[in-house]
Amino acid sequence: MDTVRIAVVGAGVMGLSTAVCISKMVPGCSITVISDKFTPETTSDVAAGMLIPPTYPDTPIQKQKQWFKETFDHLFAIVNSAEAEDAGVILVSGWQIFQSIPTEEVPYWADVVLGFRKMTKDELKKFPQHVFGHAFTTLKCEGPAYLPWLQKRVKGNGGLILTRRIEDLWELHPSFDIVVNCSGLGSRQLAGDSKIFPVRGQVLKVQAPWVKHFIRDSSGLTYIYPGVSNVTLGGTRQKGDWNLSPDAEISKEILSRCCALEPSLRGAYDLREKVGLRPTRPSVRLEKELLAQDSRRLPVVHHYGHGSGGIAMHWGTALEATRLVNECVQVLRTPAPKSKL
Amino acid sequence: MAGTMRVVVIGAGVIGLSTALCIHERYRSVLKSLDVMVYADRFTPLTTTDVAAGLWQPYLSEPSNPQEAHWNQQTFNYLLSLIGSPNAANMGLAPVSGYNLFREAVPDPYWKDIVLGFRKLTLRELDMFPDYSYGWFNTSLILEGRKYLQWLTERLTERGVKFFLRKVESFEEVVREGADVIINCTGVWAGALQPDPLLQPGRGQIIKVDAPWLKHFVITHDPERGIYKSPYIIPGLQAITLGGIFQLGNWSETSNIPDHNTIWEGCCRLEPTLKDAKIIGEWSGFRPVRPQVRLEREQLRFGSSNTEVIHNYGHGGFGLTIHWGCAQEVAKLFGKILEERNLLRIPPSHL
Numbered sequence: 237m238d239t240v241r242i243a244v245v246g247a248g249v250m251g252l253s254t255a256v257c258i259s260k261m262v263p264g265c266s267i268t269v270i271s272d273k274f275t276p277e278t279t280s281d282v283a284a285g286m287l288i289p290p291t292y293p294d295t296p297i298q299k300q301k302q303w304f305k306e307t308f309d310h311l312f313a314i315v316n317s318a319e320a321e322d323a324g325v326i327l328v329s330g331w332q333i334f335q336s337i338p339t340e341e342v343p344y345w346a347d348v349v350l351g352f353r354k355m356t357k358d359e360l361k362k363f364p365q366h367v368f369g370h371a372f373t374t375l376k377c378e379g380p381a382y383l384p385w386l387q388k389r390v391k392g393n394g395g396l397i398l399t400r401r402i403e404d405l406w407e408l409h410p411s412f413d414i415v416v417n418c419s420g421l422g423s424r425q426l427a428g429d430s431k432i433f434p435v436r437g438q439v440l441k442v443q444a445p446w447v448k449h450f451i452r453d454s455s456g457l458t459y460i461y462p463g464v465s466n467v468t469l470g471g472t473r474q475k476g477d478w479n480l481s482p483d484a485e486i487s488k489e490i491l492s493r494c495c496a497l498e499p500s501l502r503g504a505y506d507l508r509e510k511v512g513l514r515p516t517r518p519s520v521r522l523e524k525e526l527l528a529q530d531s532r533r534l535p536v537v538h539h540y541g542h543g544s545g546g547i548a549m550h551w552g553t554a555l556e557a558t559r560l561v562n563e564c565v566q567v568l569r570t571p572a573p574k575s576k577l
Numbered sequence: 578m579a580g581t582m583r584v585v586v587i588g589a590g591v592i593g594l595s596t597a598l599c600i601h602e603r604y605r606s607v608l609k610s611l612d613v614m615v616y617a618d619r620f621t622p623l624t625t626t627d628v629a630a631g632l633w634q635p636y637l638s639e640p641s642n643p644q645e646a647h648w649n650q651q652t653f654n655y656l657l658s659l660i661g662s663p664n665a666a667n668m669g670l671a672p673v674s675g676y677n678l679f680r681e682a683v684p685d686p687y688w689k690d691i692v693l694g695f696r697k698l699t700l701r702e703l704d705m706f707p708d709y710s711y712g713w714f715n716t717s718l719i720l721e722g723r724k725y726l727q728w729l730t731e732r733l734t735e736r737g738v739k740f741f742l743r744k745v746e747s748f749e750e751v752v753r754e755g756a757d758v759i760i761n762c763t764g765v766w767a768g769a770l771q772p773d774p775l776l777q778p779g780r781g782q783i784i785k786v787d788a789p790w791l792k793h794f795v796i797t798h799d800p801e802r803g804i805y806k807s808p809y810i811i812p813g814l815q816a817i818t819l820g821g822i823f824q825l826g827n828w829s830e831t832s833n834i835p836d837h838n839t840i841w842e843g844c845c846r847l848e849p850t851l852k853d854a855k856i857i858g859e860w861s862g863f864r865p866v867r868p869q870v871r872l873e874r875e876q877l878r879f880g881s882s883n884t885e886v887i888h889n890y891g892h893g894g895f896g897l898t899i900h901w902g903c904a905q906e907v908a909k910l911f912g913k914i915l916e917e918r919n920l921l922r923i924p925p926s927h928l
Contacts, residue, residue, distance in 0.1 A: 316705050318849035326790045327705075329674045329716075350702050351714055359693050359716070362661060371694055373674075373702070373714075446671040446814040448792045449716075464790040495663075500671070502663040 240265040240565050243408045245426070246418035247271035247397070249280040249379065249550045250539055250557075252386035254416055257551075257558040259393035262565055268412070269390060272401035275383035279420060280546060282439065282512030284461040284468040285324075285377040286450065287311065288332070289345050289548040294519035297344050303552025305348045310551040311375045324381025326464060329373040330450030331355060333366040333497075338454065341368075349374040363451075363497065376450075377547050378463055402426065405527060405536060414564045415536045416557060420515035423540050429521065432541050434513035436477035438486050439470040440494075442504040451497050456544070458493045460501070467504070469494040475516075482509035517541030520553055524560050535564040581610040582920060584911075585751050587770070588762030589617035589740065590624040591722060591900045592889055594729040596760050599904035600911050601736050607921055615733070616751070618744040621726035625764055626896065628783060628862030630811035630818035631669065631721040632794055633898050636804055639687050642869045646687060648902020653691050655901045656718050669724025671814055674716040675794030676702070678709035683800075685713075692717045706847065709797065717794075720897050721813045745770065748877055752884045758914060759877075759886045760907060765865035767890045773871070776891055779864035780827040781805065782836040783820040784844075788854035791817055795847055805864075805894055808843030816857055819844040823894070825866065832859040867891030872903055874910055885914050 242265050244255045255269050275281050289304045291297075314325045333355070346352040355369035363369070387397060402408065405426055408415050423429045444467045452459040461468040469490055487509050495501045521541045527534040539557035542549055582604075586597045597613050605611045621627050633656065635649045659665055660672060676698065689695040693716040703710060730740070745751060748770055751759055763770060765778050791812055799807040805823035812818075821843050822836050837859060845851045871888045889907050892899055915921045 318852055321788075321790050321850045321853045326792065328792050351696065351699055353694075353696065356694055444666075445789060446666040446719075448671060448673050448812060462792060499661055499663045500666045503666050 251418035306552035324378035593762035651902035669721035
């Protein structure tokens with residue numbers, strides 16, 4: 237049986253986790269991860285990595301819950317192992333607070349996170365503008381540690397990692413038999429996908445080690461996420477904005493909003509501004525496509541467009557992408573029907 | 578000196594300094610003149626308070642003196658009211674959540690409604706701790722001893738309270754120097770000033786590590802072995818405290834290797850990622866163990882003097898947890914002394 241040569245385009249959390257899944261679940265293949273950007277310069281490196289999922293309007297809730305649960309379980313196993321610190325996965329508790337009572341008081345993911353319950357009146361006293369809240373324990377998965385950890389696993393399973401900017405997926409033909417497209421916003425060009433657009437997020441990564449809890453306003457615009465070695469303060473949601481340079485006015489404004497929720501942040505020091513462009517789509521693109529040009533054929537599995545839910549959904553969607561890759565492999569391995577003499 | 582009330586606080590741990598502050602805050606303005614001095618042979622970072630992890634959590638069983646439960650609650654409510662001030666972290670104060678773990682079901686603690694969000698652990702949460710089958714989750718507070726003592730020292734200094742490094746050998750020596758009221762906050766060493774067979778050291782040893790990925794406290798309990806004899810991991814504002822030693826009657830202040838190993842092995846078993854933690858240091862201290870806190874007045878008779886002592890010592894492993902309630906109580910007793918001596922200025926009536 238010939239080795240099936242698989243190229244994974246993109247080395248953010250999607251590319252790397254899909255590469256790891258494929259190397260574990262699809263026998264008889266070689267994997268090469270190709271990207272122009274690697275950690276710490278990917279979008280996944282800017283993301284706070286909190287496992288609090290968004291809602292994709294065009295995807296059935298059951299599917300989203302499955303993806304989130306698979307990701308949570310995968311990271312939960314890591315957090316309970318001795319590797320947690322290497323992999324950049326930590327357990328963190330906190331509160332999601334609402335300025336008015338939501339129509340849906342219990343979100344679909346309530347039983348996936350740990351210890352989910354409504355906040356007590358005493359707990360809400362800490363947030364005078366807010367009348368309702370969720371208290372729970374979840375995970376945080378940090379790109380700058382997680383991505384190198386995934387990269388080590390890709391290499392450990394025999395995969396290759398190449399630095400190269402791909403302008404056209406056909407560049408990968410005929411060196412590769414199957415392409416897995418995890419290029420995020422790059423798919424606008426690489427896959428001609430006009431449905432994907434950036435939602436710009438600016439954050440501050442600060443030193444405030446006394447902050448042990450996350451606090452998230454239900455609008456998703458203001459959040460405080462304590463991590464391994466810094467606290468992420470956010471944020472913004474600027475649709476269609478491609479600007480990767482931080483805006484000083486926005487930073488001041490983010491700090492002010494966060495200090496309103498957690499006054500001790502006025503003592504935060506060593507503030508660093510970061511910008512990430514969330515690769516946003518009405519739904520994650522998880523599907524096969526057979527590219528055809530003249531007599532050339534190139535099977536592609538698309539796996540991109542997670543918006544603000546990249547880290548939260550990555551393992552679940554990587555598993556699904558891997559199933560699709562497997563299907564492509566099966567097709568390649570099925571012998572062509574012999575012509576009858 | 579007529580008109581001046583001279584108060585000497587002996588001891589500069591959390592009990593001494595908070596009591597001094599409480600008295601000064603309450604009575605400076607109603608006395609003609611109030612002179613508060615702190616005498617101690619140890620100041621931060623060399624006090625017992627500096628060794629404490631700083632988690633607000635009383636013992637699991639109800640105290641024999643129900644007032645202690647009340648003082649614990651007062652302290653929590655006081656500290657909670659300061660959360661939300663921009664200065665909280667400067668005081669050494671921050672909210673922290675975490676786990677209390679048991680090998681079998683236990684009744685809820687009497688303080689379950691004092692802390693925030695108290696609940697039992699779910700099965701999935703218990704999966705994180707394979708050696709334990711039952712537990713609680715709640716949000717409490719960290720009050721880091723060292724930072725808090727520094728903060729208290731600043732507040733006292735602002736108020737003109739003076740500090741003296743000296744080893745007090747007897748109440749008499751302080752009385753003869755002219756003290757009107759002595760507040761005895763000498764902790765585990767109170768027996769040196771007045772024998773107290775009920776007071777014993779409950780030696781503890783702790784390891785401080787750098788493990789900033791740990792955000793929760795984890796306290797295990799082994800009812801057969803007793804309180805604080807089972808591993809615990811308590812995050813401070815920067816470093817993490819690892820512990821699990823409680824040795825009644827042991828006066829050795831040096832840290833030893835067998836205890837280090839007990840702590841290290843126990844905590845690594847609980848939290849395997851600790852293998853990557855950098856050890857910052859190791860300390861030992863003596864919890865001032867007593868069946869009840871000694872908080873009471875006592876008249877001293879040396880010659881013709883009429884000096885009162887207010888004792889405030891014996892807070893075991895819950896000094897930070899109970900300190901403010903006790904300080905308020907001492908201030909109340911002090912107020913009684915002032916009343917008895919007709920020293921309280923009648924506040925001017927409002928027009």
